[in-house]
Amino acid sequence: MFFNDILVKKHLKIKETPNYIYIAPHPLLRKYIAHYTILFPNPKETAKCSDNINDLTLIPDCSGCIIYTYENNDFSLRLWGSTTKTVIVKNDVNFKKIRFFIEFVPGGLHAITGIKQSELCDIQTEVDEVDKYLFCALIHAIENSNDIDDMVSRADMIFLKAVEKNNKQHAVIDSVLKRIKCSNGILQVKELALDEYISERHLNRLFNEYIGINPKMFSRLVRVNHSINIFKKFDYKNCSNIAQVLNYFDQSHFIHDFEQICGVSPNSFFRNMSDFYNEPFKY
Structure with missing residues (x-):
C-alpha cells in the first residue's frame, strides 16, 4: 500500500513542507485536477501533540475534492462537492493520520463524474454514494499501489478514462x-x-x-x-x-x-x- 512509502519523484513535486507534498497530475488532467496532495504527520511534532487540537477554517473555492484518510490500519474515501461556505475542520495534521487529496479545479469534478454540480454543492459524502464505479477503481488503486508514484500513476489512469467516458467538456x-x-x-x-x-x-x-x-x-x-x-x-x-x-x-x-x-x-x-x-x- 502506498502509505508505506512517501517518497515522490522530484519532477512531480509542486511544493513540499514537513507535513505535505503537492504533486502534479498527468498533463492532460491539469484542466480538471489542480494537484494531488499527500498530507502526513511530522515525526518531530507528533510527540508534542495533545488532545487540544486547534480549528482550521477552509476558505471556499468552488472546486471539490476526494480524500483518502488512512488511520489505525483502515481508510475512508470521501467526496466534497464544490464549496461556497467556510468549513471548519480540526487541524490534526500531526496526529497519526495520513491523507491523500485529489483536488479538482472548478468544473473538474463534473468532467470526472458527469453529475450536475449544483446537486453536490457544499455536500460531504462517501464516494460510493456518488459514483460506485469510481469508488471501486480508487479502492483497487489504493490496495494495489506500492508507493506514492504508483498511486499517482494509477489515479491518473482512472481519471483520464473517466474524462474520456463522460465527455462533458463545454x-x-x-x-x-x-x-x-x-x-x-x-x-x-x-x-x-x-x-x-x-x-x-x-x-x-x-x-x-x-x-x-x-x-x-x-x-x-x-x-x-x-x-x-x-x-x-x-x-x-x-x-x-x-x-x-x-x-x-x-x-x-x-x-x-x-x-x-x-x-x-x-x-x-x-x-x-x-x-x-x-x-x-x-x-
Missing part, C-alpha cells in the same frame, strides 16, 4: 472560466454572456450544471481568494489598496464580500492567518 464554460480567472473575478456576468453570444439566464444554467453555482457568486469567490493570495505574497496591510487592485467600487464593498465568504473581516483574517487555509494553486 466550450462556453471553458472560455468563461478562463476569463473570470484571468480578470480575477472583476468582469460582469452581462459582459461574459454577451461575449459568448448567449443569454445571462443560459450562462447561469450552464454554471449550475458544470460548476455548481452561478457565475456572479463564482466571480466573488475568485476575487476573495485572489485577495488572500495577494495579502500572503505582498504583505498588504491596507484594505483600501486591495479594494482598488481588485476593482471594487470602494473599501466597504470589498469588506462586505470578504465577510460574506470568509465569515470574518479582512483585518481579523490577517491577524489570525494561520487559522485559515485557502488553496494556493487554484487562483
Whole structure:
C-alpha cells in the first residue's frame, strides 16, 4: 500500500513542507485536477501533540475534492462537492493520520463524474454514494499501489478514462472560466454572456450544471481568494489598496464580500492567518 512509502519523484513535486507534498497530475488532467496532495504527520511534532487540537477554517473555492484518510490500519474515501461556505475542520495534521487529496479545479469534478454540480454543492459524502464505479477503481488503486508514484500513476489512469467516458467538456464554460480567472473575478456576468453570444439566464444554467453555482457568486469567490493570495505574497496591510487592485467600487464593498465568504473581516483574517487555509494553486 502506498502509505508505506512517501517518497515522490522530484519532477512531480509542486511544493513540499514537513507535513505535505503537492504533486502534479498527468498533463492532460491539469484542466480538471489542480494537484494531488499527500498530507502526513511530522515525526518531530507528533510527540508534542495533545488532545487540544486547534480549528482550521477552509476558505471556499468552488472546486471539490476526494480524500483518502488512512488511520489505525483502515481508510475512508470521501467526496466534497464544490464549496461556497467556510468549513471548519480540526487541524490534526500531526496526529497519526495520513491523507491523500485529489483536488479538482472548478468544473473538474463534473468532467470526472458527469453529475450536475449544483446537486453536490457544499455536500460531504462517501464516494460510493456518488459514483460506485469510481469508488471501486480508487479502492483497487489504493490496495494495489506500492508507493506514492504508483498511486499517482494509477489515479491518473482512472481519471483520464473517466474524462474520456463522460465527455462533458463545454466550450462556453471553458472560455468563461478562463476569463473570470484571468480578470480575477472583476468582469460582469452581462459582459461574459454577451461575449459568448448567449443569454445571462443560459450562462447561469450552464454554471449550475458544470460548476455548481452561478457565475456572479463564482466571480466573488475568485476575487476573495485572489485577495488572500495577494495579502500572503505582498504583505498588504491596507484594505483600501486591495479594494482598488481588485476593482471594487470602494473599501466597504470589498469588506462586505470578504465577510460574506470568509465569515470574518479582512483585518481579523490577517491577524489570525494561520487559522485559515485557502488553496494556493487554484487562483
